[in-house]
Amino acid sequence: MSNVIEKRVLTxxxxxxxxxxxxxxxxxxxxxxxxxxxxxxxxxxxxxxCRQCKAASCVDACPVEAMVRDENGVVHRRLFRCIGCGSCxxxxxxxxLPNETAGVPDQVRSTDxxxxxxxxxxxxxxxxxxxxxxxxxxxxxxxxxxxxxFEDEHQAEELGITMMGGRTTGEHPFKRR
Amino acid sequence: MTVTNAQQTETKRCTLCPAGCELIVLEDGPDNxxxxxxxxxxxxxxxxxxxxxxxxxxRKRLTFPAQRANGTxxxxxxxxxxxxxxxxxxxxxxxxxxxxxxxxxxxTAVSAWCGAWDxxxxxxxxEPSDEAVLSGVAASGAxxxxxxxxxxxxxxxxxxxxxxxxxxxxxxxxxxxAEEARTPIVVIDSxxxxxxxxxxxxxxxxxxxxxxxxxxxxxxxxxxxxxxGKAATAVAAGKALAGxxxxxxxxxxxxxxxxAWKQIGFLAGTMxxxxxxxxxxxxxxxxxxxxxxxxxxxxxxxxxxxxxxxxTRVALGCDVLxxxxxxxxxxxxxxxxxxNRTTESADVILPVALSGExxxxxxxxxxxxxxVPALLAPPAxxxxxxxxxxxxxxxxxxxxxxxxxxxKELGAIEAEAxxxxxxxxxxxxxALLIGREAMHSGCGDLTGYGxxxxxxxxxxxxxxxxxxxxxxxxxxxxxxRIQTGDAxxxxxxxxxxxxxxxxxxxxxxxxxxxxxxxxxAGAALPxxxxxxx
Numbered sequence: 001m002s003n004v005i006e007k008r009v010l011t012x013x014x015x016x017x018x019x020x021x022x023x024x025x026x027x028x029x030x031x032x033x034x035x036x037x038x039x040x041x042x043x044x045x046x047x048x049x050c051r052q053c054k055a056a057s058c059v060d061a062c063p064v065e066a067m068v069r070d071e072n073g074v075v076h077r078r079l080f081r082c083i084g085c086g087s088c089x090x091x092x093x094x095x096x097l098p099n100e101t102a103g104v105p106d107q108v109r110s111t112d113x114x115x116x117x118x119x120x121x122x123x124x125x126x127x128x129x130x131x132x133x134x135x136x137x138x139x140x141x142x143x144x145x146x147x148x149x150f151e152d153e154h155q156a157e158e159l160g161i162t163m164m165g166g167r168t169t170g171e172h173p174f175k176r177r
Numbered sequence: 178m179t180v181t182n183a184q185q186t187e188t189k190r191c192t193l194c195p196a197g198c199e200l201i202v203l204e205d206g207p208d209n210x211x212x213x214x215x216x217x218x219x220x221x222x223x224x225x226x227x228x229x230x231x232x233x234x235x236r237k238r239l240t241f242p243a244q245r246a247n248g249t250x251x252x253x254x255x256x257x258x259x260x261x262x263x264x265x266x267x268x269x270x271x272x273x274x275x276x277x278x279x280x281x282x283x284x285t286a287v288s289a290w291c292g293a294w295d296x297x298x299x300x301x302x303x304e305p306s307d308e309a310v311l312s313g314v315a316a317s318g319a320x321x322x323x324x325x326x327x328x329x330x331x332x333x334x335x336x337x338x339x340x341x342x343x344x345x346x347x348x349x350x351x352x353x354x355a356e357e358a359r360t361p362i363v364v365i366d367s368x369x370x371x372x373x374x375x376x377x378x379x380x381x382x383x384x385x386x387x388x389x390x391x392x393x394x395x396x397x398x399x400x401x402x403x404x405x406g407k408a409a410t411a412v413a414a415g416k417a418l419a420g421x422x423x424x425x426x427x428x429x430x431x432x433x434x435x436x437a438w439k440q441i442g443f444l445a446g447t448m449x450x451x452x453x454x455x456x457x458x459x460x461x462x463x464x465x466x467x468x469x470x471x472x473x474x475x476x477x478x479x480x481x482x483x484x485x486x487x488x489t490r491v492a493l494g495c496d497v498l499x500x501x502x503x504x505x506x507x508x509x510x511x512x513x514x515x516x517n518r519t520t521e522s523a524d525v526i527l528p529v530a531l532s533g534e535x536x537x538x539x540x541x542x543x544x545x546x547x548x549v550p551a552l553l554a555p556p557a558x559x560x561x562x563x564x565x566x567x568x569x570x571x572x573x574x575x576x577x578x579x580x581x582x583x584x585k586e587l588g589a590i591e592a593e594a595x596x597x598x599x600x601x602x603x604x605x606x607x608a609l610l611i612g613r614e615a616m617h618s619g620c621g622d623l624t625g626y627g628x629x630x631x632x633x634x635x636x637x638x639x640x641x642x643x644x645x646x647x648x649x650x651x652x653x654x655x656x657x658r659i660q661t662g663d664a665x666x667x668x669x670x671x672x673x674x675x676x677x678x679x680x681x682x683x684x685x686x687x688x689x690x691x692x693x694x695x696x697x698a699g700a701a702l703p704x705x706x707x708x709x710x
Contacts, residue, residue, distance in 0.1 A: 014354075020224055024227035024633075028227045028628070134217050141214040142222045146352070
C-alpha cells in the first residue's frame with residue numbers, strides 16, 4: 001500500500017478549446033453527478049478537475065470520514081457516508097468540489113434521495129482505471145484536442161513539460177509547452 | 178455498469194459530425210442508454226456525441242404517427258397518416274425534403290422511389306452554407322483533408338470557428354505547433370470564436386466581410402485575386418502563409434455570416450493548391466459531402482427551388498424551418514425523431530429513425546467511403562425515411578422500383594467555378610452574428626434534448642465588446658432582449674474583449690436563435706439588432 005498517487009489528470013493550457021467535452025462525458029457517465037467544473041480565468045474557460053492533493057483538505061474537513069484516500073492514493077467519497085454538508089467543498093483550496101449538492105443546478109439535479117444530496121467527488125473513473133491499467137478517465141478520453149492527459153508527473157522532465165503550480169497543495173495541476 | 182461489461186462493448190462511431198469519433202452504447206437501466214468512451218480512447222467525443230446514447234431511447238422521442246385536427250394532435254395509424262398526406266397532395270406534386278446526413282443507401286432508396294413516381298421530387302437538405310462552401314472547394318479542385326492529413330501541414334488558414342464546429346480538428350493544429358512554435362495559424366472569424374484565441378495571426382474581420390478579408394490574405398500571400406492589399410492584419414497573415422510548403426485550410430461555414438461561402442470555398446481551395454496543401458471542411462452534419470456530391474446524380478433539386486414551389490412538402494428527418502429560421506412555407510407532413518419547428522407546423526407527424534440507427538455506408542470528409550454500423554435498432558414501429566416514401570408511393574399505386582444494393586460511389590464532385598463574390602452587406606451596428614457551440618449540432622434542436630445541454634447553459638449568452646457594452650449602457654451578466662424584425666430572444670450579456678466593436682454574437686443553441694436571422698432561400702446575412710434592457 002503505497003498511498004502515493006502515480007498518475008494525475010494534467011491540463012495543458014495551450015490546448016484547451018473550451019469545448020467542455022470533459023464535463024459532458026463526466027455528466028453523462030456519472031448518473032447526473034458530474035465532477036468536472038469550469039471557471040473563467042481572464043478570457044479562458046478552464047476545466048477544474050480534482051488534483052488529488054497529497055495533503056487533501058477535503059479529507060481533513062469531512063466530519064463523517066466520507067472522504068478517504070485509497071491504497072492507490074486516490075481520494076474517494078464514500079457514497080453512504082456523505083451527508084452533503086459541503087465542508088469538503090469549502091475546504092478545497094482550488095474550488096474544484098462543487099458547492100451545490102450533486103454538483104449540478106437544481107433543474108437537473110437527481111431526484112434520487114441519496115445522490116441528489118451529496119457532494120460529487122472525482123475518483124479518476126475507478127470503474128475504468130481499476131479494470132484496465134491502460135485505461136484513462138473519461139474526461140481525458142473525451143478530450144478531442146489532447147489538452148487533458150493522464151500522466152505520471154514525475155516524468156515531466158522527460159516529456160519536456162514545464163509544470164506549474166508547484167507551491168500549491170495540489171502540486172503541478174497544469175503544464176505548458 | 179462498467180465499460181468492461183461483456184457483450185455490449187462493440188466500438189461504434191458517432192454520426193453527428195464528420196469526425197466519426199469512436200463510442201460505445203451501453204444499457205444504463207431498462208430502456209435507458211448512454212454513450213461510453215472506449216477504455217483506452219484518446220480520440221475524443223465532444224458534448225454532442227456524449228449525449229447521443231441518451232437520444233436513442235429518450236422519453237420525448239416521437240413513437241407513433243399523429244395528425245393535427247382543430248389545432249390538436251391525435252394519434253392515428255400509419256395508413257391513416259398516409260391517406261391524409263395523399264389527400265392533401267391531391268393530383269399535385271410532392272417534394273420530399275430528406276435529411277442530407279443519412280447514409281447513402283437511404284439517399285439512393287428515396288431517389289429510386291422518387292424516380293419511379295412522376296409526381297415526387299427529392300431535395301437533400303443540409304445547411305445551405307455547408308453546401309455552398311463544399312461546392313466552392315470542389316470547383317477549386319483542392320484535395321479534401323482528414324485530421325490525419327492536417328497533421329502534416331506546416332501552416333494553417335482557418336475560416337470560421339472550426340474548433341467549435343469539430344473539436345477534433347484542433348489536435349493536429351496543436352500537434353504541429355508543439356513541434357514548431359512558429360507555425361502560422363491564421364484565423365478569419367468575425368465572431369471571434371474560440372478558434373481565434375489560438376491564432377498566431379488573428380485577422381480583423383468586420384461582420385459579413387469574410388470573403389473580402391480572405392481575399393486580402395490571399396493577395397498578400399501571392400494569389401492572384403482582386404483585393405486592395407491594404408488591410409494590415411490580413412497582409413501580415415498573408416505574408417506568413419506565403420512561406421508554407423503544405424498549407425492546411427480549415428473551413429467552417431457559419432450560418433448567417435456571409436453570402437459568399439461558395440467564393441470563400443473556391444478561393445481557399447485555390448490558395449491551398451498553390452501552397453501544396455488541401456482543405457478540411459468541418460460540416461455540421463456527418464454526411465454533407467455525400468449529399469453535395471450525389472445531389473446531381475440522384476436528380477435532387479436545390480433547397481431554394483423546393484421551398485419556392487407549390488408542391489406538397491414532406492420533411493424526412495430534417496428540421497427545415499428551424500434550420501432556416503423561418504415559419505413558412507407550410508409542410509403537409511414531417512417525419513422526425515423529436516419535435517422540432519417543422520413538426521410543429523405540419524398536419525401529420527411521423528416517427529422516424531435517427532441517422533445513427535440506420536446502418537449503412539457514409540462518407541467522412543477526406544476519408545472516402547466508410548461503413549458505419551447502426552448504434553442500435555430504432556424503437557419498434559419506427560420507420561426509416563425510405564420506408565415513409567415507400568408507404569406513400571405504394572398507397573398511390575406505384576410499383577416498387579429496383580433499389581441499388583450497393584452504395585453509389587461519390588467520385589469527383591461536379592461543380593463550376595463561382596462568379597464574382599457579392600458585395601459585402603452594409604450592416605448597421607451592432608450587427609448580430611450567430612456563433613458555433615461545440616455542444617450543439619446545427620440549430621441545436623436535436624442535441625438540445627441532451628441532459629448536459631439542458632443543464633449546462635439554460636440561458637443564451639450574448640457576447641459583446643466592452644466598447645459596445647458601454648455605448649449601449651449595459652452591464653456584464655445583465656439580461657437583455659435582442660430583436661431583429663419580429664423575432665426576439667432573451668439573453669445574458671457577456672463582455673468579450675476579443676470581439677471587434679460593431680458586432681454582437683449569440684450562440685447557435687436552438688432554432689429560436691436562427692429566427693433572428695431568417696432566410697427562406699440563399700444565405701442569411703448579419704442584421705442590425707436592437708438591444709432592449
